[in-house]
Amino acid sequence: MKIRFWGTRGSIPCSLTATEVRAKIIAALQGAKDLNLDQDDKILAYVDSLDFQTQGSFGGHTSCVQVKTAQKEHIIFDMGSGARPLAGSILAEQGKQTAQTYHIFMSHLHWDHIMGFPFFTPVYLPGNHIFIHSCHDEAEFAFRRQMASPSFPVDFSDLEAKVEFCWHPPGEVVQIGDVEVYAKKQLHSGDSYGWRLSYQGKSLVYSTDSEHKIEDIAEREAFTEFFKAADVVIFDAMYSLTDAISVKADWGHSSNILGIELCHAAAAKQLVLFHHEPVHNDAKIAKILQQSQDYARLYSEDNQLIIHSAYDGLEIEL
Numbered sequence: 001m002k003i004r005f006w007g008t009r010g011s012i013p014c015s016l017t018a019t020e021v022r023a024k025i026i027a028a029l030q031g032a033k034d035l036n037l038d039q040d041d042k043i044l045a046y047v048d049s050l051d052f053q054t055q056g057s058f059g060g061h062t063s064c065v066q067v068k069t070a071q072k073e074h075i076i077f078d079m080g081s082g083a084r085p086l087a088g089s090i091l092a093e094q095g096k097q098t099a100q101t102y103h104i105f106m107s108h109l110h111w112d113h114i115m116g117f118p119f120f121t122p123v124y125l126p127g128n129h130i131f132i133h134s135c136h137d138e139a140e141f142a143f144r145r146q147m148a149s150p151s152f153p154v155d156f157s158d159l160e161a162k163v164e165f166c167w168h169p170p171g172e173v174v175q176i177g178d179v180e181v182y183a184k185k186q187l188h189s190g191d192s193y194g195w196r197l198s199y200q201g202k203s204l205v206y207s208t209d210s211e212h213k214i215e216d217i218a219e220r221e222a223f224t225e226f227f228k229a230a231d232v233v234i235f236d237a238m239y240s241l242t243d244a245i246s247v248k249a250d251w252g253h254s255s256n257i258l259g260i261e262l263c264h265a266a267a268a269k270q271l272v273l274f275h276h277e278p279v280h281n282d283a284k285i286a287k288i289l290q291q292s293q294d295y296a297r298l299y300s301e302d303n304q305l306i307i308h309s310a311y312d313g314l315e316i317e318l
């Protein structure tokens with residue numbers, strides 16, 4: 001399967017400013033002063049050699065992650081603003097072919113996780129069937145409310161696709177062909193749910209908007225079990241550890257350090273730092289990634305954990 005990230009920012013979409021783009025161009029040109037970049041392939045090689053925060057950006061859309069399998073059903077986690085470019089990509093691949101089935105698994109109903117739904121074009125195409133899987137009773141209410149007048153010009157009841165809400169208790173396995181998915185309750189304002197997906201012997205955990213209390217041993221064991229030997233864990237790393245356990249305790253989010261410790265305990269293979277703090281710029285997020293990799297090496301001598309910092313466009317193939 002292939003995991004593709006369409007929205008990786010926490011709480012609210014963030015775009016680069018003109019000043020930030022300009023600073024990246026200046027930094028790149030300064031590094032090229034003594035290089036003879038007189039051919040396109042030399043330019044490409046130079047750009048590829050730049051660090052990520054200079055040549056790219058961690059991106060600004062809110063939570064939306066696509067899982068591609070050999071099956072025809074579309075599988076998506078959350079409907080943050082990343083759902084809009086995801087819809088564009090799906091429609092570009094399909095042309096006007098409709099009658100598609102979409103399975104959307106919701107972590108929770110905070111605005112940053114549902115705001116992309118009214119811009120997810122497949123909902124306007126007749127013949128499409130969209131299942132919204134959630135452990136929250138109020139899922140349908142939340143989706144309808146954000147499209148109600150005067151907040152949005154198209155009412156939910158005018159959508160052309162068939163949209164079906166499916167409530168699941170945590171632990172219940174949702175079977176989509178050979179794909180199996182189940183939820184685990186997490187600590188967050190109004191509750192959130194992580195999802196664990198398995199397909200052809202590979203597993204992915206999507207665990208965002210989840211606070212972890214380091215002193216709670218039972219909770220730690222439950223998450224170690226939930227992450228057990230996962231190939232990829234997508235983890236809410238919005239804050240630094242210091243913030244997560246001091247000024248921002250009880251704000252419902254976690255840190256890179258807790259993600260590393262849980263992944264080590266669970267023997268997970270890859271950790272993806274996700275739901276980036278909107279205040280953090282690219283340099284800060286790159287620094288957090290570097291510190292995370294350093295910490296993982298210090299934490300365990302035979303460290304095998306691969307750590308990524310999610311960005312809009314990141315793809316991980318399993």
Ligand SMILES: [Zn+2]
Pocket residue numbers: 010011063110112113209275
């Ligand atoms: Zn969020």
Ligand SMILES: [Zn+2]
Pocket residue numbers: 108110188209
């Ligand atoms: Zn939230």
